[in-house]
Amino acid sequence: MIRFVARFVxxxxxxxxxxxxxxxxxxxxxxxxxxxxxxxxxTELKAIKDKLGITVPQDNKNSGQSLAQLVAEKxxxxxxxxxxxxxxxxxxxxxxxxxxxxxxxWNDIPAGLKDPDGYWFTIHSGTLGLMVNVDALHGKPVxxxxxxxxxxxxxxxxxxxxxxxxxxxxVGAVAINNALGGSLDDFTPAINYFKQMKANDPIVPKQTSYxxxxxxxxxxxxxxxxxxxxxxxxxxANIAFVIPAEGSVVVPYVMALVKNGPHPDNAKxxxxxxxxxxxxxxxxxxxxxxxxxxxxxxxAQSRFLPASDYARAKPVDFAKMAAAxxxxxxxxxxxxx
Numbered sequence: 001m002i003r004f005v006a007r008f009v010x011x012x013x014x015x016x017x018x019x020x021x022x023x024x025x026x027x028x029x030x031x032x033x034x035x036x037x038x039x040x041x042x043t044e045l046k047a048i049k050d051k052l053g054i055t056v057p058q059d060n061k062n063s064g065q066s067l068a069q070l071v072a073e074k075x076x077x078x079x080x081x082x083x084x085x086x087x088x089x090x091x092x093x094x095x096x097x098x099x100x101x102x103x104x105x106w107n108d109i110p111a112g113l114k115d116p117d118g119y120w121f122t123i124h125s126g127t128l129g130l131m132v133n134v135d136a137l138h139g140k141p142v143x144x145x146x147x148x149x150x151x152x153x154x155x156x157x158x159x160x161x162x163x164x165x166x167x168x169x170x171v172g173a174v175a176i177n178n179a180l181g182g183s184l185d186d187f188t189p190a191i192n193y194f195k196q197m198k199a200n201d202p203i204v205p206k207q208t209s210y211x212x213x214x215x216x217x218x219x220x221x222x223x224x225x226x227x228x229x230x231x232x233x234x235x236x237a238n239i240a241f242v243i244p245a246e247g248s249v250v251v252p253y254v255m256a257l258v259k260n261g262p263h264p265d266n267a268k269x270x271x272x273x274x275x276x277x278x279x280x281x282x283x284x285x286x287x288x289x290x291x292x293x294x295x296x297x298x299x300a301q302s303r304f305l306p307a308s309d310y311a312r313a314k315p316v317d318f319a320k321m322a323a324a325x326x327x328x329x330x331x332x333x334x335x336x337x
Contacts, residue, residue, distance in 0.1 A: 027054050029266040032066035032082040032258075034059045038208045039124070039226060039253070040286030041083075047282060048273055054266050060207060063088040063167035070097040070258065079258045080267035085167025087322035089120035089254035098256040101268060105275040108292050112318075113252055122252035123274045124288035126224035127313045128168070128175045130242040131231065136216035143220060145245040146176050150196050159203035159218035163194070164329045164337070166206060171251050172222040173328060174321060179246035184317065184324045187331060194336035213239070225304070229287035233303055241305060248313040251321075252291070 036042030036058045045056050061069065063084045070079060074097055084092060092098045093115060102118040113122035130149075132142050140153055149158050163169035177183070177190035203209075203218050210227050212218045214237050221227075228241035255274060257267055273279045280295035287303065290296055304310070 027266065029054050029056050029080045029263050029270050030078060030261070031056050031059055031270075032069060032079040033061045033063060034083055035061075035208055037210050039126075039288055040230070040282060043286070044274070044279065044282050047278060048270055051278065052266075052269050052273060054270060056270060062161070062165060062207060064165040065206075067092055067095070067097070071095050074259075077258050077261045080261035080263045081255060081257050081271055083123075083253060083255050084120070085171065086120075086122070086252045086254050086318045087170065087325050088167055089115075089256055090319060090322035091325070092256060093119040097259055099259040099261075099264075101257040101271065103268070103275050104272040105292060108275070110291075113291060114254075120254040120256040121275075122254050122291045123280075124283040124290050125250055125252040126226050126288055127243065127250045127310060128171050128222065128224055128248045129228070129244060129313075130240075131213055131221045131223040131228040132240045132242060133213050133216050133219050133231075134238045134240050136219035142240050142242060144242060146179055146193070147246070149220065150193075150200060152200070154200060154220065156201040156203075157219040158197070158200060158222075159205065159209060159212070159220065160222040161209070162204055162206045163332055167253075168208075168223060170325055170328070171249060173332070174316060175244075175247070175249045178249065178314075178316070179244060184320045187324070187328045190328075191331060191336050194332065198336070226287040229303055233287070243305065243309045243312050245312070250313045250315050251318070253288075 034041045034045060034056060036045065045058065048054055048056055066082050066084060067088050070082065070092065098119050100118040103121065109121055115121065130143060134142060143149055143154065160172050161169035163173045173187065173190045176193050177187050180189035180193060182189035209218055209221060213221045214231055214235060225241050228239050231237045231239035255271055257271060261267055275292065277295060280290040280292045283290045284296040284300050287300060
């Protein structure tokens, strides 16, 4: 009798364990490029877990690394959804690694900030400028322009993410290029700028470097406003944000469903959440401009630089910016790295 019970219970336990394991697996969605230190993804991922019961592991890739891996895994995708700078979102569609999906609140997204068929859509945007650890300048003045960064007094103090890999790095190149008289058809001003910058020993990481600015290791970082405001208001560091005198750019960050990902239903729920009132409010409280502006509280808005400063930052033709990225990257690697 004991032997019979044991033989009966063992398969039941095995089946129950297998079912529990399968249920647990179903409550997962894999994101490429959801770094907790960037854009307050840490809070967003926690809210997704609390609200939806779906675990999204943190992922520290940048946009370029994410797209490269999506393409490499195209025949057998690992990721379910991805977060990318807009130019990489456009390229991901062209590479055939994303699927069409129109999430909840689709109609609230302006036409120019989404693919018409749903292959990518904006969740928030940022304005590029200078994130400055004032204390780490040791008495030097806060730079006010792109040209200021070339001054010998800032030697070894300026950082920017790799323009050949990270979206924010490429945005920096576009901003500098436009500000110094170039266009998306001619990146010569930016190439010359990076050549000059080499003499000032810049720091060029591939990943988000928020913590390195707060520690003072990188006193000046070409980065988005939302990171600077986070450092100033949430982490209480002596951080200044500067929109350079010559001008800058405003760009969106987008999300997309991965084609043939392993957990599509969970991924769709997560994408819906990022555009929900709660999801958008998290971005707004992290000092990003949510694509649904009603989610921006007056308190969050009050912490931004005045509108007169933001008037120097302009949007660009994002499709053309995407088309220009590969030739710029090739030229940057050849001439200015």
